[in-house]
Amino acid sequence: MQIEAAVWNEWYPVAVVEDLKDGFQHRTSVLGYEIDYGRDAEGTFIAHLADGSGKPCRTQTRYHTHWVSLGTPDDSFFELPEFDEADRRILGSGSMKVHVSGLRVIENFLDMAHFPYVHTGLLGEEPHTDVAPYRVEHDVKHDEIYANGCKFYQPMAAATATNGIEAEYVYRVTRPFVSILYKTSPPQPTRRDAICLFVQPLDEEWCIAHVVLVYIDETTSDRDLRLFQQNIFGQDLMILTNHVPRTLPLDPKFEVPTRADAMSAAYRRWLHDKGVVYGTYRAA
Amino acid sequence: MNMLDQTWYPVARADELTMRHVFQGQLHGVELALWRSDIGRVNAWENRCPHRSVRFTLGVNTGEKLRCQYHGWQYRSGDGRCTLIPAMSEVAPPSSLCARTFAATQVNGFVWVNLAAEDKASAEMTFLPSFEPLPLALRSLTFNASLDTVAAGLARYADGDRDALSGTSQVQRNDVEINLSWQTPSGERQVRFWLQPADEFKTIVHGSANLLGMGEPEALRWHNGLLTTLRRYVESRESPLARLPSAKPATSPRLIPIVQSTAQDSQLDGRTIIRTIVAERWNTAEEIAGFKLALPDGEHLDFEAGAHLDVHTPNGLVRQYSLVNAPDERDHLVIGVKLEPASRGGSRSLHESLQVGDSLTVSAPKNHFRLVPDVGGVLIAGGIGITPILAMSTALQHAGLPYALHYFTRSKEHVAFTDRLAGLDGLKLHTGLAVDATRDEVDRALREIGSDGHIYVCGPRPLIDLVCERASSIGIASAHVHFELFANEVSHDTDQPFRVRLQASGTEFVVPAGVSLADALKAHGIAVDTSCEQGVCGTCRIAVIDGDPEHRDVYLNEDEKQSRRCLMPCVSRSRSELLVLDL
Numbered sequence: 001m002q003i004e005a006a007v008w009n010e011w012y013p014v015a016v017v018e019d020l021k022d023g024f025q026h027r028t029s030v031l032g033y034e035i036d037y038g039r040d041a042e043g044t045f046i047a048h049l050a051d052g053s054g055k056p057c058r059t060q061t062r063y064h065t066h067w068v069s070l071g072t073p074d075d076s077f078f079e080l081p082e083f084d085e086a087d088r089r090i091l092g093s094g095s096m097k098v099h100v101s102g103l104r105v106i107e108n109f110l111d112m113a114h115f116p117y118v119h120t121g122l123l124g125e126e127p128h129t130d131v132a133p134y135r136v137e138h139d140v141k142h143d144e145i146y147a148n149g150c151k152f153y154q155p156m157a158a159a160t161a162t163n164g165i166e167a168e169y170v171y172r173v174t175r176p177f178v179s180i181l182y183k184t185s186p187p188q189p190t191r192r193d194a195i196c197l198f199v200q201p202l203d204e205e206w207c208i209a210h211v212v213l214v215y216i217d218e219t220t221s222d223r224d225l226r227l228f229q230q231n232i233f234g235q236d237l238m239i240l241t242n243h244v245p246r247t248l249p250l251d252p253k254f255e256v257p258t259r260a261d262a263m264s265a266a267y268r269r270w271l272h273d274k275g276v277v278y279g280t281y282r283a284a
Numbered sequence: 285m286n287m288l289d290q291t292w293y294p295v296a297r298a299d300e301l302t303m304r305h306v307f308q309g310q311l312h313g314v315e316l317a318l319w320r321s322d323i324g325r326v327n328a329w330e331n332r333c334p335h336r337s338v339r340f341t342l343g344v345n346t347g348e349k350l351r352c353q354y355h356g357w358q359y360r361s362g363d364g365r366c367t368l369i370p371a372m373s374e375v376a377p378p379s380s381l382c383a384r385t386f387a388a389t390q391v392n393g394f395v396w397v398n399l400a401a402e403d404k405a406s407a408e409m410t411f412l413p414s415f416e417p418l419p420l421a422l423r424s425l426t427f428n429a430s431l432d433t434v435a436a437g438l439a440r441y442a443d444g445d446r447d448a449l450s451g452t453s454q455v456q457r458n459d460v461e462i463n464l465s466w467q468t469p470s471g472e473r474q475v476r477f478w479l480q481p482a483d484e485f486k487t488i489v490h491g492s493a494n495l496l497g498m499g500e501p502e503a504l505r506w507h508n509g510l511l512t513t514l515r516r517y518v519e520s521r522e523s524p525l526a527r528l529p530s531a532k533p534a535t536s537p538r539l540i541p542i543v544q545s546t547a548q549d550s551q552l553d554g555r556t557i558i559r560t561i562v563a564e565r566w567n568t569a570e571e572i573a574g575f576k577l578a579l580p581d582g583e584h585l586d587f588e589a590g591a592h593l594d595v596h597t598p599n600g601l602v603r604q605y606s607l608v609n610a611p612d613e614r615d616h617l618v619i620g621v622k623l624e625p626a627s628r629g630g631s632r633s634l635h636e637s638l639q640v641g642d643s644l645t646v647s648a649p650k651n652h653f654r655l656v657p658d659v660g661g662v663l664i665a666g667g668i669g670i671t672p673i674l675a676m677s678t679a680l681q682h683a684g685l686p687y688a689l690h691y692f693t694r695s696k697e698h699v700a701f702t703d704r705l706a707g708l709d710g711l712k713l714h715t716g717l718a719v720d721a722t723r724d725e726v727d728r729a730l731r732e733i734g735s736d737g738h739i740y741v742c743g744p745r746p747l748i749d750l751v752c753e754r755a756s757s758i759g760i761a762s763a764h765v766h767f768e769l770f771a772n773e774v775s776h777d778t779d780q781p782f783r784v785r786l787q788a789s790g791t792e793f794v795v796p797a798g799v800s801l802a803d804a805l806k807a808h809g810i811a812v813d814t815s816c817e818q819g820v821c822g823t824c825r826i827a828v829i830d831g832d833p834e835h836r837d838v839y840l841n842e843d844e845k846q847s848r849r850c851l852m853p854c855v856s857r858s859r860s861e862l863l864v865l866d867l
């Protein structure tokens with residue numbers, strides 16, 4: 001199928017840096033095309049199409065992740081200055097394969113209303129189910145969207161939490177398949193921890209969600225940070241694999257949002273305005 | 285499959301819809317969520333929540349509602365209307381939000397569904413299968429073959445019986461029902477099958493048989509063996525397409541998009557205005573009048589205990605009154621109005637002017653004072669605060685949850701709704717107490733509360749403050765104390781009415797305060813497509829030619845809002861007196 005430029009000329013993650021060993025090659029897919037990738041003996045990341053042509057893909061290693069592109073992306077990669085801060089913990093917390101369109105994974109990541117039902121006792125609980133209004137903003141210059149001023153009562157907001165707090169979140173979508181969540185860092189409340197969701201679309205109905213954490217935390221072990229994230233993701237997995245259709249409908253009459261879904265409605269509108277079709281639902 | 289096919293098909297054995305269970309079925313490629321409410325009503329819904337299309341079968345059957353597992357949205361049994369969105373718990377869900385329901389009924393130990401029936405109620409009442417079940421219920425078996433191939437194969441069932449006397453086999457087929465009988469030396473054997481076409485190449489065979497001469501376990505084993513052999517034979521005769529193990533199913537589940545209802549439907553839920561008729565009025569207590577309001581055309585509303593209405597009083601004011609209704613009272617509304625001498629006359633006009641037979645305009649119910657699900661509580665009411673508390677106590681008693689209702693009044697004559705109170709086991713009445721004695725009773729009441737119980741209080745401000753303070757002093761978490769304050773002085777509605785002109789026809793009308801522009805347009809016969817009715821989805825967008833829109837949505841970007849060329853009529857209004865629309 002002919003894939004639209006907005007999706008074709010983009011960077012897609014295939015692996016988190018710490019998960020590869022130098023000198024080993026692996027196979028995966030991006031946008032339905034099989035590719036071989038890996039780091040050579042000197043540690044250089046290379047990737048090429050696996051269709052026999054050996055045609056190389058553009059590659060980049062950034063934000064603790066190896067990225068490939070099948071097309072011709074422009075020069076601007078989105079900015080994540082937190083990765084340059086010297087006192088940050090940067091670690092991958094898993095690459096999870098999910099039977100759903102990558103766009104739905106991003107949309108689930110942006111949603112708070114499911115916390116009391118899917119992440120009960122951790123990120124939310126009844127009767128604190130109301131989602132207070134938040135501000136959706138469009139950064140026109142970079143063509144990114146933000147949900148600012150999000151608040152939600154969380155019984156156990158992080159691995160280190162000992163009691164419930166009102167968590168403050170900012171959500172950011174930089175590319176159709178990339179989103180970052182910022183939450184106040186408990187040890188240094190003027191700074192923010194970031195959870196990066198880099199989604200690799202295998203095809204329109206399958207994807208791999210690579211999660212990278214950029215935290216200010218001197219006490220929690222890598223293992224505990226990862227276990228907490230994976231517990232959360234595992235709870236979402238049951239929901240993500242049960243969407244019918246698996247692809248994301250952009251028609252607002254097909255799936256009905258509420259005011260609490262303002263960010264997800266803005267995300268769908270943003271995808272529509274960019275001309276994204278891949279991974280969206282088209283009625284037969 | 286031809287969608288005009290009005291056939292009823294079996295989709296499950298009745299005993300598979302166990303209490304509080306949600307069963308997944310499939311018919312003609314459509315996935316179904318099948319569940320039974322506690323009062324026995326069978327529901328067959330498209331297995332898809334209209335919010336984000338997550339399967340209903342992951343959800344919870346609460347006995348009255350189906351709760352989606354993703355965001356906890358609740359849909360009621362019967363018409364499938366969404367009744368609660370926890371993320372916006374104080375707003376009534378838009379009336380367009382509904383599960384896709386199919387005609388469903390339970391007959392002869394099976395659950396039957398008709399995907400195409402338009403008038404579901406009448407189809408359900410008139411359906412009757414051709415054959416009654418036989419005494420022995422057989423195990424339902426899935427055949428990977430089309431309905432007709434399976435039916436043809438089943439016609440040869442008797443061939444598998446070594447004792448069958450040749451030439452005696454008789455087959456009657458009526459659509460999806462097959463009756464077979466044949467003779468053996470020990471008598472007649474009979475088997476009946478009901479076929480469920482799950483999809484094009486998958487048919488579920490439900491059956492029953494007579495025992496004749498065998499004990500039940502032996503008969504079951506005998507029939508299962510025969511059916512399994514017959515299945516191998518039938519599947520081998522089906523087209524190769526059906527047998528490919530790893531191929532995608534020949535028919536993927538068919539998706540039925542949510543159908544939007546537009547202008548002409550009567551939509552009583554949501555933020556619409558309802559014209560009720562006063563069916564009864566009586567003096568329920570000193571200074572308190574009770575009113576029973578009949579709904580138009582036998583409609584009924586959905587709301588939960590603690591809900592209130594905006595009432596448009598005869599002298600042109602808007603006042604809030606709580607609903608006293610018990611959980612099973614949904615075809616009329618009961619309120620109690622206290623005569624407030626020091627007010628602007630809203631309650632006085634109700635007391636003095638409103639008579640039986642008069643019409644009274646009210647809003648759809650709203651609820652800021654809900655019960656926490658599945659836990660009991662201590663309820664405290666002072667004076668007219670009894671109205672929501674009475675509804676909530678009745679609901680707790682109906683649900684079998686532990687509760688204690690403490691009702692404080694000035695005197696016996698001030699006790700309202702004594703007939704309804706008589707039915708409440710947990711009632712403790714306190715009349716004519718002074719401040720100190722009231723505080724002691726509140727202390728006693730609060731000490732009864734269990735560790736997970738909740739406290740609900742409604743009444744004059746001093747009583748609410750007292751309860752909050754006493755609860756906090758004995759260490760009850762403030763998240764467990766819920767109150768509703770009757771602030772009937774000023775309506776919070778700051779909406780201004782405005783005029784609208786439709787450019788195409790020149791029609792002009794007023795959009796009153798408290799009515800959305802979209803509802804006003806619909807009331808004047810202009811079809812406006814709406815979906816979320818909260819200004820977030822973008823469906824209802826209309827073009828503006830002149831005037832100054834007051835944007836209350838979160839869909840339009842800054843440029844669009846400042847251009848003043850468009851607005852979202854479901855929530856937005858006008859700053860200018862006149863708004864000219866491109867309609």
